[in-house]
Amino acid sequence: MAVRKLAPEELQPESFSFSPETEAFADQQIAKYPPGRQASAVIALLWKVQEQAGGWVPRKAIEAVAAKLDMPVIRVMEVATFYTMFNLEPVGKYFIQFCGTTPCMLRGAGDIKKVLERRIGESGHINPDGTFSWLEVECLGACSNAPMVQINDDYYEDLTVDNFEKLLDDLASGRPVRKGSQIGRNRSEPFQAVNTLKDPSLYDGSVVGAWRKRFEETTPEGPTEEPGLEQRAAENPRAAKPDSGRAIGRVIETPANRAAEGKPPIDAKDRADAASKDRATAVEPRTEEAGIKAPESSKSYVANPSNPEEGRPASTMPTTPVAGTPPSEAETRRDGSESKPDVVVDKDNKTS
Template sequence: MAVRRLAEDQPGSFAFTPENVVWAKREIGKFPEGRQASAVLALLWRAQEQHDGWLPEPAIRHVADFLDMPHIRVLEIATFYTMFNLEPVGEYFVQLCGTTPCMLCGANGLKEVCRRVIGPQRQVTEDGKLSWLEVECLGACCNAPMVQINQDYYEDLTPESFEALLHDLRVGRPVKPGPQVDRSCSAPITGPTTLLDEGLYKGRANGRAVAQKPATPKPAAKAVENKPAAKPAARKEQPETPAVALASPDRPKSLDAPNGGIPDDLKKISGIGPKIEVLLHGLGIYHFGQIAEWNDENKAWVDGYLKFKGRIDREDWISQAKTLVKGDA
């Protein structure tokens, strides 16, 4: 393991914000009497989040005092776990996996991009936007090569797509985490090989069963007896999702900021999770009312831009949004 030292330039002091003090006390309360030190990782993590993504030495002492622990013990923990950054990082901190599967799939090309676009490891760009570090396996080997940027994974990268990603982050353009090629999660890159029967997916809309034709009967077992195992069905050619321009008359109206500074909880729409909510915010969409007003062109634009392949329709976001606008559960 590499030697990890504290940054030379340290702030004079650190203290949790009042909100974080409340949070920390609640966190400590989760542990039985005498075991409060068990909250040390959570508190160090929160301190790092509060301090622009890195842990200065005064923060380590602050957490130790908070937990009534010797400073040296908390320093040992902070310097042992590589998830704690001991020196400043960029607004977008790139952790680039250089372990064997990613290396074999092209991580060295991504490193070249980092060196050219960002500079040496651990160095923050002048605009404060980017810094990078090579790390060991991040557990997404089947989508290699990949990087983690802040909390998100970006997978199936090429030097070109990675450079474009860094550029988009730098200029504040919305980006989509996950695979950067046309595959879902960690499904085979050549396309699905199981659960290919479309009948499996018919007859359900928005979680409700609807009338459907009876499923095509399976061939009689006898027909497949003594036959060699069937090869996986060839992947059906999917039409390429057209590139969708950000500036388009079909793009739905966006807001610079949520009305009254408070966005609606878009996750109340079944099908929208935290990541999609962030993407929608990036498009200036903060309120149920905005989604409720989408026309067919708007819907198709968002679907195409996010490469959803009809998901907005399948999950019926617009009806859900209209219901939520009315205040119905």
């Protein structure tokens, strides 16, 4: 996208004031918004002043809009320079926006562009008699009738070199022109013969509801529908929880169960052996001898063994604050503030 700047000073008018029509339009737009939100009308007002100024937005018009909406001028300037719908330099009596996006290019927009360059000149400049200027823009949303241009407020579609040359001739000489498709197409109807969706029943209303009618005809007692959730629940109640009725595959090994199944009771020695701490999975102590460095900060995370007597180093820090200690001074504080430097504020409100 080209850099969007205001027109040079020599092109800018000395002043700009709202016409009575623009003034009334502005008041009407502002009234749409709650008090204090009048800035929401900025785009509508810029659009209107562009129309009043002959198709572009001079600096003085931007300032007038800012004053009307009680906005800083730079805020209005930001909007005007952002949206390409606002022209920042004078345009011709017929301002042509030429679509140069892919669908139009595939349908011959390149030839239309050559006509513009030959007849009007470089993009962004007005031709010598002030009749035309043109600009290449992105897709204007009429791709199905490509290639196309927008001239002032209207679309001209299905262009060819011949019909576009004629269109420009007619506009230049003030003759009436045809808007929309230049080959007589009605909106975006098929370009050639219609070969889909041709069944007349699609359009006479007979298809609507036909599926239900057919269903009723095949079942003498009328429509039968799948039972709903409530009906199915009433016919086949199920327990909400596994323990409240349905069998579950849980086996509990108790002495009584073992006896019922004919198994011998578990030997007392085996039971004591299984419960021994010596049989538990051993955990090596986290010591420097084991090659693992202890945490350097006493305020970082510290391994706190549940059984210090088993050999792992126990933290000397209390796990809970001493009663009466302010939370900010508690040794166990772990909210991140313990790693921040203390900030002192002196009487002049300076920090150190």
